[in-house]
Amino acid sequence: MIVTLIVLSEAGFWVLLAAGLTLRYAARRPRAGTAVLLCEPLLEVVLLVVTAIDLRDGAEPDWKHELAAVCIGFTVGLGPGPATIRWVDARVAHRFAGGPKPVMPPKYGRARAVREWRTAGRWTLAAVIAIALLQAAAWYVGQDGDTGSLRMWQQRMLWVIGVNLIVAGSYTLFPKTAPAPTREQAREQESTREHEV
Template identity: 70%
Template structure:
């Protein structure tokens, strides 16, 4: 049941996002669109509550509960930037908004961009680790929590990978080719 709920939450996330943006830009009902977008966190609250009730009712914690915690963590860490990304594109396409800014390609600006991206992924992983730890404590010493610990290790691996990627752009910044202009678009500085 938990896996089906995670899938339903993911589908609902994209449905609410599409409906919210359609209301804002296509149907010119920005308040309704905003209400739909604000419903996104309710999905995670429902998933969290159902997982907690499932564990409280005696279910052994397994990979499904770990998946739910990871899903919630990733929605917390990456959900807002995903909504902002989609909003910029829909506003440009349907409401005459400015073209979405592209990430910088070179130098310090690219390194800063990569650290911001890594920060979102690290936040997602750390929220998942915290939720997993809360589930371990919730179950107590009598339950089998090995599968939750495995998910925690995976999330720490995600943190490590993102730190390595961001650090590589800092230590080895990509340099602009000699023939290319020495300026970037104004929105990226």
């Protein structure tokens, strides 16, 4: 039942996203579209409640409960969530509603390092939420239950945090520099400067 609910929760996000954006842009009802998009967190609450009830009813914690905790953590930290909704919304608005062209992420220098730290922050948030939910499950089961697999998943989430911090740190210590402009690009830049003067 929990696995089915996880699948329905993930699929439900995309259904709500499509319905919300359709209401917002095709039906020209932005408030109704926003209301539908705000229903998405309810899917995660239902998954959390069903998982807690299953554990309360005596189920031994196993991969289904661990997967539910990780899915909830990653949904809150990474999306599908507000960041994903903003990303899709900007592209739909540009394509179908005459909105501005979406800003492309930076590729070089300090701006890229800042972007990588934000990404690492989101992954860290996702992993910390998963660790907290796994810890809550361990406390909920108590000392009589087998919590070894829950602890193992907590360690995996610590690895996720570590890898993301290393990647972000590498962009800070060794920033990627923009390639040198080609001769044609240099001529165009020089020509533009001459016209500005």
